[in-house]
Structures are given as structure tokens and as C-alpha cells.
Amino acid sequence: MATTTSGTAGSGTTGRLRRDVGFWGLLFVSLGSIIGSGWLLGALTAATVAGPASLISWILAAAMLTVLALVHAELGAAYPVAGGTARFPFFAFGPLAGFAAGWMAWVQAVTIAPIEVEATLSYTSHISWVESNVTILHTDGTLTGVGVLIASVFMALFTIINLVGVKLLAHTNSVAVIWKTMVPLLTVVVLMSLTFHAGNFHAGGGFAPYGAHGVFAALPAGVVFALQGFEQAIQMAGEARDPQRDVSRAVIAAMAIGAVVYLLLEVAFIAAINPADVAHGWANPVGKGDFGPYATLATAAGAGWLATILYIDAVISPAGTGLVYVATASRLSYAMGHERAIPSHTARIDRRGIPWISVLLAFVVGEIAFLPFPSWQSLVGLVTSATAIMYAFAPVALHALRLRDGDRPRPYHLPAWRVLSPIAFVSANLIIYWSGYEADWKLGLTMVFGLVVFAVTRLSTPMEERQALHWRASLWVWPWLGGLVLIGRLGRYGGGNTIADWWDLVVVAVFSLVVYVVAVRSAMTSQAVSDAVTVEERTEFDPEATAAGAGA
Template identity: 35%
Template sequence: MRMHRSIGLVGLTFVAVSGIIGSGWMFAPLLAVQHAGPAAMVAWVVGGIAMFFIAITFAEISAMLPVPGGIARVPQFSHGNVVALTMGWTAWVGYNTAAPIEVEAMLRYLDPQSGWLFTAPGSGTLSWGGIALSGGLLVLFTIINAVGVKFFTYANTTVTWLKIGIPIVIVVTLIASRFETSNFTAGGSFAPFGLQGVLAAISSGGVIFSYIGFRHAVDMAGEARNPGFTVPMALMLSILICFGVYGGIQLAFIGALEPGAVAAGWSHLALSGDTGPVGAVASALGILWLVSLLNAGAVIGPFGGALVAVGSNARIAYALAEDGLFPRIIGTLSRQGVPLAGMILNLFASTLVFVALPFDEVVQLNSSAIVLSFVVGPIAVVALRALMPERRRPFRLPAVHLVAATAFVISTLVVYWSGWDTIVRLGLCLGVGAIVLGIVALRPNRPPLDLAEAAWLIPYLLGIGVISYLGAFGGTGAIAFGWDILVIAVFAVAIFAVAVRCRLSPEKADAYLTEEHRLELDNLDRPAV
């Protein structure tokens, strides 16, 4: 049975959009203005541009090599199995926490009407009834994905239209109801906290982390129709669409605030409600039907995010089986052409998350495990230019060295901004992965590990750890805010140069590409490329 290339441009774009727009759009506007004031608008622009740089590096690669579970497979062709397995492992761990996070977010919004879901009001600890319902929802998402990629795409596209439509209705209604232009200079200026405030909103205010869901389009590129066009367009459109949604919500939120709410300063702005600060603004304006719509959005948003996470993670598990980390059976396909064995493995892993870990720990593990995977795009796109210069590139990145180096710096900043506690968890996650990789390496007839090509990885991880420990994001603060960004930038540029030089030899790259062609013939319903 083969995978089917049946996801079109709208379907793949909405896979990424659904990953980006969850429940966070109701809270991010408050977090951003607390750091930057009205200049939070600038933070969304800068954050969108920054994430766009990362996305377009993946756009060239995924258009050229549209493979399932791209984040786990792409490094195989540029830096070999150790880098591919490391990135794939961290992505798999992170993705297995993504669906539980979204499901529990749904239940937290439902809890005011269903108090039996948690052990006590406001406890944040699921009751056994809540765990059972959560597990049932994970089963539902697995079934939707197992029916086939066409049905999954239809279901996700339907949900995503609602996820886009609800914020648009909210933006238009809030602007029409009250738009205080004076709010944009409250506190004496448009940017009361200056450039540092804008950077803080991007890093700590949730801006940059709101955009990272674009990665799902990379993981499902192996099932896209006309991938040379569809994949890069979906990546770029998803960033633009979500910038419109988040920027619109931010604009409407600032304008709809009652001027007295910011009299004590933007950093002291506090709004509460079951549907977050946006819901509190709607309640203050007396628009009760809008509050009801927010309630619906608070459930629909996480529903779509969890649905996509389950589908995307199945492709990561499939890719890890192809890479040799998971048993071969995980890389088999069902009659519907989907990696059902991987979905079942992930279902057990995700269900275990509900039982074993508290919600806050799950959120931190999610961030730590996923953010690292973004660094592979910038180094791989340059390395593959050298290794496969004649290969057809439907989308060709201009000024590739400059753009890729910039994207690598941004990716490294995203890892650093996740904070020292998160970096520690990332280290633990990688430690477990190293043990698993060591066990796999001892198997009979196992291909040798590409250790030389991964020589940049350990200095990179140790360097981030040291800077994070000394930095301003949960560290000791020995390196002050601002200077830490400069240190990270210089460090990342140096590692980028080394990592590109550590690429595979042309002979090894050809061998991996030949193996991929064999897999294409065995598993993919697509023309030869």
C-alpha cells in the first residue's frame, strides 16, 4: 500500500494554519502588550518576518525532497543519520505532548460547565473522568486520521475555516464597537518600553512561539499534490494568514480597551475571564454573543490543533522507522495509505502523558523538544546546494547563504528564548534519545553512524546550554538582556559555518538519495523526481 498525494494547496496551507492558530490567540495579545505596549503590533510584524525566514529554508528543501516526516528525514540527506535521528527524536517527543496540551486546553474551557473534569475547581489536575475523556478524544483524532488523508484534510479544512472566521468576526466586532486611538500612545508613546520591549514581546510575550506550527506542512509534504508548488506556497501563505489573524486581534484588542485600564501602565494591565483577556474586553463592552463565540473558538481552536498534531506525528514516527530508530513495522502503511502503526504507537505515548505528567510540565517539555528541530532547515538548504547542485529545485531561495545564516540565528534564538528550565528538559530529552540511539547502533547489520557529520551538534548544544545558564531567560543573568542576543548571534553564525562544512560526502549523499528513491517506489504514489 502506498501513500497518496491528495493534499492540495488549501489543504496543506490549512494544516499549517491549524498548527499555528490554537487557543493562544486569546491570550497572546495581553502578554505582548504587557511587554511592549502598543508596539506589540511591531513585535507581530518582526516575529512573522523572522519565522518567514525559517519557513522558506524548509520551503526549498521540501519542494525538492517532499518526504513524509520531513523534519526527521531532511537531515538524513545533508548530515546523515545521527543528526536526522536527533532531530526526529526531539520532534517526536514534542509532538506526543502537543495533542495532550490541546486536549487539556479544550477541557479547561469546558470545565466551568463540567466541573467533573478536574479533581477540584482551578486545580489543573485531571480527574479520572477527565483522563478518560481526554483519551477518548485522542482516539477520535486517531480515527479521523486513520480513515485516510483525504478525510483528514476535509475535516481539518472545515475546522480551520472556523478557526480563521471566528477571529475575523471578533476583530471586526471589537473595532466597530470601540476603537480608542488614544490607547496607541497611552503611557507617553507608541513604544513605552522601547526596542527592548519589542524584543521581549517577541521572545517572552508569546509572539515567536505562536508561529511555529508551520512545521506541520513540512511533515506532511510527502502527501502533497504538485509538491514543488504546493509546499512552498503553503508555508508562505500560512505565515501570512496567521500574521493577519494575530495582528488583527492585537490591533482590535488595544483599540477596544477602556482607556482607564492602562492608567497604571501597560505592564500592569490585567484582565481575566473564562475566555481570557479578549473575552474580558468583549464582556466589558456588553457583547455577550461575542463571548459565546469566543467560548466556541476556545474549543474549536485546540480541537483543530490536536487533530493536526496527531496526523503530523504519525509521519514523524514513520520517518523514524525509515531512519532505523523505530521497529520496521512502525513504517508500514494501512490500506488507506496512512502510517496506522505509528498512530497507534503515538496514541499510547500521548495517553501516557496525561497520566504521568502535570499540565505545566507537559507544556515545558513540548517547547523544549520541538524548538530544536528548526535548526536543521537553514544548514540543510545550504549543504544540499553543494551536495545536489543539479537537482531540480521548483523553489529556489535567493541569497541562500545570507538568508540561511539569518534563519539559523533566529532558530537558535528561539531555542534560547525558551528559557533555562526548558533547556534543561531538552538536555534530558536528548540524553534519553542518545541512549536509544546507542541501543539501535548495537543492532546487527546496522549501518555505521555518521558521527563526523554530527561533530557540530555537541558544541552547539553545549554552547546554548552555557549561554542559557548565564543569560536573562531563566538563567543567572550574568549576560544581560540585549548582550545575550548579540552573544547568541555571534555563536550561531560560527556554528552555522562549521555545520555546513560538516555535510555528508557526495558519495554518502548519493547513497541516501538512492535509498530514498527505493522507498518512493515502494511507498509513495507519485511520479519519479
């Protein structure tokens, strides 16, 4: 395998990423991110918020995220660089917009690994032997000292695998993903064959006991969190052996498989519940505080052996996702360091082609996340909103790049892109709105902190090495984010109720379309876009450095 060692001027790198990952490796990276703790806990959370109508929540989320996945598929194949979600906006709107997208992407990615670990510990803490011998969680769901120690072991293992090399990461993840996909499907088959209470689909107040509000509220409560992750193949595109061919196929296939699996899981979950437990509502369908819903249902159905497998999977599934997100977070901070949006040391690459400082940074931030913060369910809304902000940059970047860089070969073309691209942007903004004002204003503060880091980094960079800000091209970003926080405060999901039901969705959609048009028109000139892309191609995407041998 060939790999270059020439550094990028001013980037702080010591080499290039190694292109070792094939189609199956990319597919498993995305699918492994989609099937994590979300399948273990997402169905229960969605059902308590929306009842049987949570099925609509899964279908709606799958439709919205599929459109966003198709947008990312075109961008990832046309611009195969590491940390793509941070760099597509950079190509179209310059460093400020690229940083805003990259910072949100990094915030959600770097916190998902510890969240997945906490999900594992929450699930396994209810195993009788564990409960009798080890106290992992406090009563409020936060980790005890022993819990933090166990969680740190998981994070250390993720870090070591990532430091060894991308091929080991891909192979390790591939084995985990095969298991992670088979166990949910086995669970569906067993539960639906042993116990299927059709009456549950209209019990406890009817099919939609909490109305449309419950359907929408379920999205940030765990549904979108479960389905997100398709973009991981794009984040790893800088290490793909044949990115133009494989990235789009991996993204689309992973999204399709994940959506089908989750929908079947929700059907099986609802049908397997004891009818007496939902006769009067969906607040506690499998028992208050039960973090092992499928294991509980399997035991009740007489399939204790399946419960054992599920508890094993409670370690493997979230751990596999956490492993991938350490890699993702490190590629995003690598990308931002490469662009000098954060200290360039994060872009340093070792002889194995690994951004090792960025990997260690992901470990440190993951450890901080184990401090007494809210439980899994409380954090998913915040992560979902951050993910949706990251996703929202892609449609406007695609439209702008189609206009400014239209001659670029695009192995995958988004069909009806002039229609689907704005729909994708509106979809992302609706997810942000449904996440609630509480999550949105906290992310606003997080963005302010990020901008301080950006400013300090820029001031410490020699003048001759600073990139032009193109600040006019990114002016739309701040009214957009501020407007979403304001609408969230006035809407039903922020407690304001100033904007009437359904009209709030109209307001979000209209506001999104106005921002979309302004953003596309504000993009950098064709020459500036060409210059930005050319620099990236010259310094990172080097087809001659592609590995010739078999990859993952």
C-alpha cells in the first residue's frame, strides 16, 4: 500500500490518510453507526411519547433522513475528503461556515461515544448479578465512581483500536455490525412468532393517544438519534479505496437497511407488550425505569435464551457504535485542524496514517462527558439537534456547488435536486425545532464557545498562512441559527405556545426556504470555490496514493 509523507503547507500534518477502506468497510461504518443503543432503547422511548403512532414517527424520520442521506451521497462521491460534513460548507461558503458545520458535527460525534457507553451500562446494570454485586448508576441515571471506571475502560479500548489503524477499525467494526444486524432481526422474528397482541396498536387511548404532537416529539426523543449515522462513510471518504464509486452506494444501502430494521423492531415491540400494561396509557409499557425493554419482553414470552443474547448485544451494539464515533470525531477535528479552524496540531498524522492527536482529543472529551450529566434519554435531544444542524449545511452546499462547480464529475446525481435539496433543508430544520428550545439554546452557547476557539486559532496563525474568511458568504448562518432558537422559544416545543399548532411548522418551513435561497445566492464565487477544492485535492485526495491491495 502506497502512502505519501509529504505534508500540507501550513496544515500541521505529517502525511496523508491511507486509502484502505472498501465498499463493505464503508457500508459497515455507516450501518454500525445507525444500529447502536438506539435499537435497544429507541422503541421504548418512542412508544412512551407517541404510543402506537410511534410507527409514523419512524416512517417520517426515515423519509426525512433518506432525503438528507441522498444529498450527502452526491457530495461524498464528488468531494471524497475526510470529515466531509465540515468541508462541503467550507467549499461553498468559506472557512466561517465550514467551521460552524464542522463544530456542530464534532460536538455531536465526540459525545455519542460516551453516550453509547452509558447506554451499555444502563442496560446491563439491571442484570441480576450486576445489580447484586456492582453499583454502576446512581438513582438519577448518572454514573457512580465504579461506573466511570468501567466506562473509561470502554473509551480506552475504542481509542487503542483507532490508534492502531483504519484497517483494524474497519475489520473490527465489520464483525460487530454483522452481529448487530442479526440480533435485532432475530429479536423481531422471535417476539412476533411467540407473542403478537394486535390490540396493542389501538390500546391506551387509541393509535395516536398523544396526537400529532406525540408523533413529532418522538423524533428527537430517540427516533432520529437511532437512525442517524449514515454520514459516517462520508466522514471516512478520505480513507476510502474507491470513494467515487463506493461512498454513495454505502450511504444509501446503510440508510435503507437501518430504516427497515428499526420499523420492524417498533412493530415487534408494540405487539409483544402485555396488553394490561398499556390498557390505561403508554407511560410505562414495560415497567418504570426498565432499561432492558426487549430483554424484559423476551423473558415474559418464555425466550430467556434471547434475553441472554440481548444483554450480550447491549455491550456489543453500543460499543461498536462508540468505536466508530471516536473515529468520526477524530476525522472531523482533523478536518478543522487541516483548515486551521482549530489548532493545526489536531491534523497531525502518524506513520500509520492516523490523526492521532484528534483521536486522543476524542478520548479526553469522552471522559469529560462521563461526569454527572443527564442520562441517555436526556442527552439524545441535544445530540439530535446538533446532528440536524450538521445535516442542514449539506443541502445548501450541494445547491451552491452545483451552480459554482457544475463541471465536476458526480458519480451519483441526486434526482430532482432542485426540489429534494430544499426539502432536505426544511426537514433538518424541522428536526431542530422538534428537538425543543432547551436543546437549541444550549447548542447556541456551544456555538459561541466554538467561535471563540476559532477566533483565538486565527489570531495565533501567522498572517501569511490565514485563509480568506469570505465572511459575506457565511453571513446567512447566524440569522438562521438565531432564528431557529427564537422560533423554538415561541413554539409548542419551547413552552411558549405563541405560535399556534401546525402554523409553527409552516413558520419553520417558510423561514427555512427563505434562508435556503439567501444562502445559495451568498455562496463564494466559482473561482473561489475552485481554488478551495483544488487545494484539498492537491493536499489530501491523491488517487496515486490509493492502496492497490485488498482493503476492508
